[in-house]
Amino acid sequence: DAGVTQSPTHLIKTRGQQVTLRCSPKSGHDTVSWYQQALGQGPQFIFQYYEEEERQRGNFPDRFSGHQFPNYSSELNVNALLLGDSALYLCASSVRGSNQPQHFGDGTRLSIL
Amino acid sequence: GQQLNQSPQSMFIQEGEDVSMNCTSSSIFNTWLWYKQDPGEGPVLLIALYKAGELTSNGRLTAQFGITRKDSFLNISASIPSDVGIYFCAGRRTGANNLFFGTGTRLTVIP
Numbered sequence: 127d128a129g130v131t132q133s134p135t136h137l138i139k140t141r142g143q144q145v146t147l148r149c150s151p152k153s154g155h156d157t158v159s160w161y162q163q164a165l166g167q168g169p170q171f172i173f174q175y176y177e178e179e180e181r182q183r184g185n186f187p188d189r190f191s192g193h194q195f196p197n198y199s200s201e202l203n204v205n206a207l208l209l210g211d212s213a214l215y216l217c218a219s220s221v222r223g224s225n226q227p228q229h230f231g232d233g234t235r236l237s238i239l
Numbered sequence: 240g241q242q243l244n245q246s247p248q249s250m251f252i253q254e255g256e257d258v259s260m261n262c263t264s265s266s267i268f269n270t271w272l273w274y275k276q277d278p279g280e281g282p283v284l285l286i287a288l289y290k291a292g293e294l295t296s297n298g299r300l301t302a303q304f305g306i307t308r309k310d311s312f313l314n315i316s317a318s319i320p321s322d323v324g325i326y327f328c329a330g331r332r333t334g335a336n337n338l339f340f341g342t343g344t345r346l347t348v349i350p
Contacts, residue, residue, distance in 0.1 A: 130281070157336070159336070159337060159338075161338075161340075166343075167342065167343075168243075168245075168327050168329075168340030168341055168342055168343055169282070169327075169338075169340050170340070171337040171338065171339070174336055174337060181336070182335065182336060182337055184337060216281050216282070218338075220336070225270065225289060226287075227270070227272050227284050227287045228338060229284065230274075230281035230282045230283070231281050232279070232280050232281045233280075233281050
């Protein structure tokens with residue numbers, strides 16, 4: 127039973143570029159949440175998707191957008207990259223309407239040069 | 240975004256010692272979670288708490304959901320080298336699905 131999988135594991139981009147990160151949720155999970163974890167900090171909530179729509183959003187600019195596919199997998203897109211976007215991007219999955227906790231993937235380490 | 244106040248920031252302990260860390264918030268949460276994160280990996284769930292006053296154990300780990308619903312603590316008994324890592328508390332508010340995370344406690348166990 128595969129857990130949450132994310133790709134790629136590492137990525138290097140330059141300022142102004144765009145990036146797409148991918149996430150496959152744990153089997154049986156239908157809800158995907160994305161978090162940004164800066165070095166030395168706890169994860170911060172970006173947004174959550176279920177039924178292919180963004181349902182909840184944290185305090186992140188519109189440069190951060192996402193998508194969820196019919197198979198529940200999800201993408202996080204970041205446009206016009208800034209140096210401050212360098213972070214570990216974590217995907218977490220859960221079951222909508224359930225009180226069960228979110229399970230996290232190992233993240234994508236994004237470095238902006 | 241809001242982050243919970245977690246203390247201590249770091250701990251250096253001898254193998255075999257007990258560890259205690261806590262997390263406080265200005266907001267009420269209906270769920271408290273404790274995660275451990277190793278370098279290069281995502282957070283791994285240790286314990287989930289769903290009711291004020293709840294005390295839950297997972298092996299050598301014990302966590303409690305504070306009765307005010309604004310705090311939680313995690314205890315680790317008889318620490319071992321593999322307990323090394325960063326421990327995060329996380330809270331979830333009623334009606335919301337996102338988690339608010341603490342700032343983390345970095346634990347070092349000296350053999």
